[in-house]
Each structure stands twice: as C-alpha cells, then as structure tokens.
Amino acid sequence: MDKRVPLIFEQTVSGRRGTTFPSSGISVSDAKNLIPEQFLRTGGDEVSLSSFRKEPALLAEVSEPDVVRHYTRLSQLNFSADTHFYPLGSCTMKHNPKINEKISSLPGFTHAHPYQPDEQIQGTLEFLWQLEKMLCELTGMDAFSLHPAAGAQGELVGLLCCRNYFDFLGEKRSTVIVPDSAHGTNPASAALAGYSVIPVPSNKRGRIDKDALRKSLNKDVALVMITCPNTLGLFEDEIQEIAEIVHACGALLYMDGANFNALVALAEPAKLGFDMMHLNLHKTFSVPHGGGGPGAGPVGVRKNLEKFLPDSRIVKEGEKFRTVPESSQSIGQVRSFFGNTGALLRAYAYILSLGHDGLKSVSENAILNANYLLKNLKGNFKPYVDEPCMHECVLSASESAKDGIKTLDIVKRLLDYGFYAPTIYFPLIVPEAMMIEPTETESKKTLDAFTEAMRAILQESKQSPETVKLAPHTTPVRRLDEVTAARNPILRWKRHG
Numbered sequence: 001m002d003k004r005v006p007l008i009f010e011q012t013v014s015g016r017r018g019t020t021f022p023s024s025g026i027s028v029s030d031a032k033n034l035i036p037e038q039f040l041r042t043g044g045d046e047v048s049l050s051s052f053r054k055e056p057a058l059l060a061e062v063s064e065p066d067v068v069r070h071y072t073r074l075s076q077l078n079f080s081a082d083t084h085f086y087p088l089g090s091c092t093m094k095h096n097p098k099i100n101e102k103i104s105s106l107p108g109f110t111h112a113h114p115y116q117p118d119e120q121i122q123g124t125l126e127f128l129w130q131l132e133k134m135l136c137e138l139t140g141m142d143a144f145s146l147h148p149a150a151g152a153q154g155e156l157v158g159l160l161c162c163r164n165y166f167d168f169l170g171e172k173r174s175t176v177i178v179p180d181s182a183h184g185t186n187p188a189s190a191a192l193a194g195y196s197v198i199p200v201p202s203n204k205r206g207r208i209d210k211d212a213l214r215k216s217l218n219k220d221v222a223l224v225m226i227t228c229p230n231t232l233g234l235f236e237d238e239i240q241e242i243a244e245i246v247h248a249c250g251a252l253l254y255m256d257g258a259n260f261n262a263l264v265a266l267a268e269p270a271k272l273g274f275d276m277m278h279l280n281l282h283k284t285f286s287v288p289h290g291g292g293g294p295g296a297g298p299v300g301v302r303k304n305l306e307k308f309l310p311d312s313r314i315v316k317e318g319e320k321f322r323t324v325p326e327s328s329q330s331i332g333q334v335r336s337f338f339g340n341t342g343a344l345l346r347a348y349a350y351i352l353s354l355g356h357d358g359l360k361s362v363s364e365n366a367i368l369n370a371n372y373l374l375k376n377l378k379g380n381f382k383p384y385v386d387e388p389c390m391h392e393c394v395l396s397a398s399e400s401a402k403d404g405i406k407t408l409d410i411v412k413r414l415l416d417y418g419f420y421a422p423t424i425y426f427p428l429i430v431p432e433a434m435m436i437e438p439t440e441t442e443s444k445k446t447l448d449a450f451t452e453a454m455r456a457i458l459q460e461s462k463q464s465p466e467t468v469k470l471a472p473h474t475t476p477v478r479r480l481d482e483v484t485a486a487r488n489p490i491l492r493w494k495r496h497g
C-alpha cells in the first residue's frame, strides 16, 4: 500500500477556494492609471486579484479544511523531540520547556518593531543586555554579540573579528588550524573568511595530537579552532597546555561551543585558555530548531577583541538601555537589528528558570545519560575511544557492516521501533559511526528501551537480515534518494497541461 501523503498540489480541484474576496469596486481603466502596465493582466472589467498577474498563481486550489487536514496530517508524520526520543548527536534535540514559548509570545515582545526608538523597546533591550551578561558569566568571556543567527554564522563572525584583530596589530596571518575531530562547519567558515585551512590529526585517545599541532604552528597561523567537547564527545583534557602552545606563537584560540550543554556551569572556556567562542543557544539552551529554522549563535570574546564585534551593541546608562551605532573597528553589521530575538528570548527564559545550579545539573545529567548509554551499548557496538564521554558518545557498527548490515540499515530500523535515528557517518574519522546524544531530560526507562531496541536490531541482523536491510517498514516512505533530493531538488510545482 502506498502510504505516501499526496502533495497539496495533487489535491487541487479546479476552482475550489478557501477564501473569497469581495469585489474591489475599482474599474480596470482606473487601475491602469494607478498601476504600472507590466503588473496588470488584461481581461475583465473590474479589478480583482487576478488583474495583476499575467498567469494564474501557482497555488493549490483547495478548501480551508483540505489545507488544515493536510498540514495537520503531515505534522503528525514527523518525528520530533515532543513526540519521540531524538538522540541526534551534535544537534542536541532536547526538550524545550513550554514556559519558554509562553514568555517568548508575550505581546510586549512579539509586537515590538525593530524600528521603534530605543525608549519604546526598553524591555527587549534589557533582556538582550541581561542575556549577554549571563553568557559572559557562564563562559568567563568579557563580551558577547547576540547577532549571529546560527552556530556557523557565529564561527564566521569570530573569524572576521580575528582578521580585524590582526589587521589592527599590523600582522599578516593567513591560515587557520582545525583538528580533524572538529565540526565540519569550522573549516568551511575559515575558508569563507578567506583563510587557508590546515588540518591537525587526532591521537589514539581521540584528542588533538599536540606534537602535530606544534609542528603546524607558525607566524602565519591566525587562529586554532577547537570544537569542545569535540565531535567524538570527548573533552580536550590537555586544553590548557594547548592554549599555551597556541598563544606562544601569537595565534588566537577559538572554541566551537555549540555543544556547551556538556560544560555549562561546570567549566568556563575563558579560564581554559580560549580567546573567543560561539554558543548555539538552540542546542545548549533549549530553543526549538532543525529544518533550517531560526537559531542563535552568539559570539563571546575577551576584552582585547570586544571592539571588533558586530555593530549595534546594547549599553546600559543609568537605568536606561541604548543601542550604540557603528564603531570604526567593528566587522560591521552581520544581521538585521538585534539577532533572532525570539530564539534569544527562549534561551533567556530557560536560563532564568533553571538558574546556575539548575544549569549545572543539566550538564551533569546530560553527561550521565550519555555515559549510561555508552556503557549499555559498548558490548554491542565498538566505541571509537573506550573512555568516559561528555554529553554524547560515538559508537561504530563496523562489526555488523562486515556481515552486510551497515549503520544506515540499523538506524532505519530504529524508526520502526519508534526512535529517531542518531547522527550517522559523522564524525568522518569513525567508520560506520553512530553519534548518540540522549540529552539530560530522558529517563532511565527511555534509555533502557533504546538500548533494548538497538540490541534487538542486532539480533534481527543475524536472524532475518532482510528485515533490517529493507527497513523502515512503518513509515509512509522507505528509503529516499537523499543525494538526488540534495543535488536536484524540485522546489517548484509545475501545473500539468
């Protein structure tokens, strides 16, 4: 049976409408004097919506109930953190407390317009200012810019600040060092900022190879970008020594803190030796994300880098808050207005509702849950490094791949068991990788059920491999051609005939 839900366009019935408009009462001849010719469509006596188009709009012709049912049905087909265990490593799909939604939908915030004068949006400016101070306190950094709309944009901002910093010093440095256990956006951002990228390998313990780092460092290196915890879910336990080596050659040390949920209220990156960093508020501080939705990737820096941060910062003067216009050394504006204030507000509500001690137990429980899963599963799947992990663990299905059941097969089968798949084939240095991040809010019961499902799938792989190889069996579609979907997406519906 084809369980595929038809596209909304396939539900079209010619002439069917969800809304009808009253007649405009403006004649076409009058409209011609008001509206440029190229926007007018000929035909008819009275102006209607269709008078302004040469061709009918490419819209589905459906009723309001058709639309409501279609999208409600689609939403129910979705796996989400609100409906399923969602252990997507590195992406941190954690529970988003509903209080955040309530606070972020208060009309004083949602109805504010970014062009309103500062006096009229004091509440918005105040929470942004306070959020910046909280992030400084949690990371030990001296200043934050809340502008970047995502982690990757935060990286770019950090790199541009680094560029301006060395320009200011009058030093020419053109390379950035990125370990092979870094997130893939790091080398991409460095290249986008005009740097050439030098990779550094990991050692047997999955940490940066210090000797290789030493060899790669020279006066041409501007920045060393370290994902911490790294993409193996491991803490760089020699980070202070690494910081000394990097600083000794005049370079800066950047922390990709997208996954700060393993460290928040436990370690301050500035004390570990980092000069700048970004946070993914939409991971660490529970802002719903995914599907390219709005995020927030604030960038924090030490005092000596503050003047390079993006323009339009917020300052407090007495009891009033004010935006400061351009500064000459800033990298400029990177995003309109103040950043994604809706996402920032959710993170603010999250931090306030938990407080310092609450955030500490978030990290502790995230780490505990990941280690519990690692311990449960390491007899079945090989860990890349057999050491305690941080908030996520990386296992390999290379053993079962030898028998023809690959990681992809296993995680597709997981969908039938009612679990979203972990991140797979990442980090790249691990063959048949599965990167599992349970997050702090999951109960032992859920983690045990997940463990059972993973073990059951391994059993099936031996007893009835076809069941696993043809999975999933319960979803509307089975295995999609993701490569064609990415390379050749059909983004426009073509009307037939």
Ligand SMILES: *Cc1c(COP(=O)(O)O)cnc(C)c1O
Pocket (backbone or CB within 6 Å): 090, 091, 149, 150, 151, 152, 153, 183, 185, 227, 256, 258, 259, 280, 295, 297
């Ligand atoms: C998610 C992630 C990023 C990228 O963040 P986006 O908001 O998706 O741009 C960068 N680094 C690490 C370690 C991440 O987990």
